[in-house]
Amino acid sequence: MNPIIRNVRFSNPSISTFDRVSTDYFSGQYDAAKVGVSQMYLENNFHTVIFGDVLDVLQHRVPDNSIDLIFADPPYNIGKNFNGLKDKWDTDEDYLAWSYRWLDLCVQKLKPNGSLYVMSSTQFMPHFDIYLQKKMTILSRIIWHYDSSGVQAKKYFGSLYEPILFCVKDRDNYTFNASDILVEAKTGAKRKLIDYRKTPPRVYNSEKVPGNVWEFPRVRYRMEEYENHPTQKPIALLERIIKVSSNVGDTVLDPFAGTFTTSFVAQQNGRNSIGIEIQEPYIKIGLRRLNICKEYNGEVLKKELRSFETQQTNGQLPLNL
Numbered sequence: 001m002n003p004i005i006r007n008v009r010f011s012n013p014s015i016s017t018f019d020r021v022s023t024d025y026f027s028g029q030y031d032a033a034k035v036g037v038s039q040m041y042l043e044n045n046f047h048t049v050i051f052g053d054v055l056d057v058l059q060h061r062v063p064d065n066s067i068d069l070i071f072a073d074p075p076y077n078i079g080k081n082f083n084g085l086k087d088k089w090d091t092d093e094d095y096l097a098w099s100y101r102w103l104d105l106c107v108q109k110l111k112p113n114g115s116l117y118v119m120s121s122t123q124f125m126p127h128f129d130i131y132l133q134k135k136m137t138i139l140s141r142i143i144w145h146y147d148s149s150g151v152q153a154k155k156y157f158g159s160l161y162e163p164i165l166f167c168v169k170d171r172d173n174y175t176f177n178a179s180d181i182l183v184e185a186k187t188g189a190k191r192k193l194i195d196y197r198k199t200p201p202r203v204y205n206s207e208k209v210p211g212n213v214w215e216f217p218r219v220r221y222r223m224e225e226y227e228n229h230p231t232q233k234p235i236a237l238l239e240r241i242i243k244v245s246s247n248v249g250d251t252v253l254d255p256f257a258g259t260f261t262t263s264f265v266a267q268q269n270g271r272n273s274i275g276i277e278i279q280e281p282y283i284k285i286g287l288r289r290l291n292i293c294k295e296y297n298g299e300v301l302k303k304e305l306r307s308f309e310t311q312q313t314n315g316q317l318p319l320n321l
């Protein structure tokens, strides 16, 4: 039996009614016949926020071969707390079986020249990698490296990176706007070394396509872009991915939208976006960040003030507890 799909289209939306999605979905125990309700919010058809389960939404709402770029940053099965729900499956096999289902759907939804970026935890990425090798061409295995004063392993080497796979459906036909993401090449730009293999010899290029180790700071509490979410990804990371692997007017899909960083960056860069998220508080962040509506169920959508901002607005001195 198919889930009930209710399609809500707003031209100038102020959202009033809402159906809660069963949180059973979260643990991968999804039974479409049970509840199967998802809701959709649109801004001029360019940006779509979908409140629902990834499997349900991808299967029933997104046409096959329709998406130019997918950025998937799923729960990592490491026990993070997403609004009270732990991202931990009963067994690793359950987690992988669930992951393979949405990975298959992502491949199905991509256009023949589309690209997929997938993140995962260091321990599960090898499984994703082996699985995806059978379906796509993996062009890069990227390390997103960051420093963290919070990781203080004393008896092993603490983890300071997250892996990202960059895969394409057709290795001979995909978007890669190299000139839009160039970084400084120190040999030419700083050290001014001369390439004597050239006639006449000349200074090495001062810019290059970045390699597969990317260094971007994680989103910290005091940063302007911070939202209340445990695993928000930095705007800079998504900027690189969206600029290089999509064109203006393309559609970028994020099946685990969280704070809707992907959709936000897509909007800033003239791409269309679809973001899917199962948690209502994060849907509210997305609606606000994309400026889709000012109110949700009668609640004015405002960015939560952080402790240091509250202290400033109250005109009080910071508490030293």
Ligand SMILES: C[S@@+](CC[C@H](N)C(=O)[O-])C[C@H]1O[C@@H](n2cnc3c(N)ncnc32)[C@H](O)[C@@H]1O
Residues within 6 Å of the ligand: 025, 026, 052, 053, 054, 055, 073, 074, 075, 076, 082, 229, 231, 232, 233, 234, 255, 256, 257, 258, 259, 260, 261, 262, 276, 277, 278, 279, 282
């Ligand atoms: C790692 S976070 C994504 C963070 C996001 N990239 C950002 O920058 O904010 C994973 C997100 O997937 C959502 N999620 C978990 N299970 C889901 C499901 N079955 N369908 C849709 N979203 C789900 C979680 O609520 C969480 O916000």
